[in-house]
Amino acid sequence: MNSMAGTLFVISAPSGGGKSTIAAAVRQQVQGLGYSISHTTRPPRKGEQDGVDYHFVDKETFSRMVEKGAFLEWAKVYEDLYGTSLRGIRDLTASGSDILLDVDVQGGRNIKARFPESVLIFLIPPSLNVLEDRLRKRGTDEERIIRIRMNQAMDDIRNCVWYDYIVINDRLDQAIQETQSIILSLRCRAKRRLAQVKRLFEFM
Numbered sequence: 001m002n003s004m005a006g007t008l009f010v011i012s013a014p015s016g017g018g019k020s021t022i023a024a025a026v027r028q029q030v031q032g033l034g035y036s037i038s039h040t041t042r043p044p045r046k047g048e049q050d051g052v053d054y055h056f057v058d059k060e061t062f063s064r065m066v067e068k069g070a071f072l073e074w075a076k077v078y079e080d081l082y083g084t085s086l087r088g089i090r091d092l093t094a095s096g097s098d099i100l101l102d103v104d105v106q107g108g109r110n111i112k113a114r115f116p117e118s119v120l121i122f123l124i125p126p127s128l129n130v131l132e133d134r135l136r137k138r139g140t141d142e143e144r145i146i147r148i149r150m151n152q153a154m155d156d157i158r159n160c161v162w163y164d165y166i167v168i169n170d171r172l173d174q175a176i177q178e179t180q181s182i183i184l185s186l187r188c189r190a191k192r193r194l195a196q197v198k199r200l201f202e203f204m
Contacts (some may be wrong), residue, residue, distance in 0.1 A: 011125035
């Protein structure tokens, strides 16, 4: 798997940075955008559905999948494991779809190393105070986990320097619009459109 018919878009952010929310909104509003649902060993949060938000599996199942080479990338994030299905990516790329993934910075680095033409987008909170407030309002983590996530946040943010695009998630609607614009503008690049132009006007 060394090439892709479509483009692989990756969204990363520190925990609480809004990557899942923005990815879901963009997926609904941009046509022809495939999405590979990640596997995780963490329990579902309120309102999350298996097979929709994540594939929720236990650690034994996840470990067996790692041994079988089932993941394009996987990582331990705090106390849980997350992985991107290699089969899911293959199925989508075979159909020529662009793909949107939301992964942590470790996953983003692994994907970029394997697919240099992938497009990486980093979501930045307007401040650490805002990020902490969002984590607390989410109401899914105990105080110890919030402190761990906040301690990790600055390390995550430093990784934005090697991403292709940076979106500041101050206003959610604007962050969604900017992320959409990145995807749509890349679809209009000449090398993406030339095959269509040749078909329309029948020239070599």
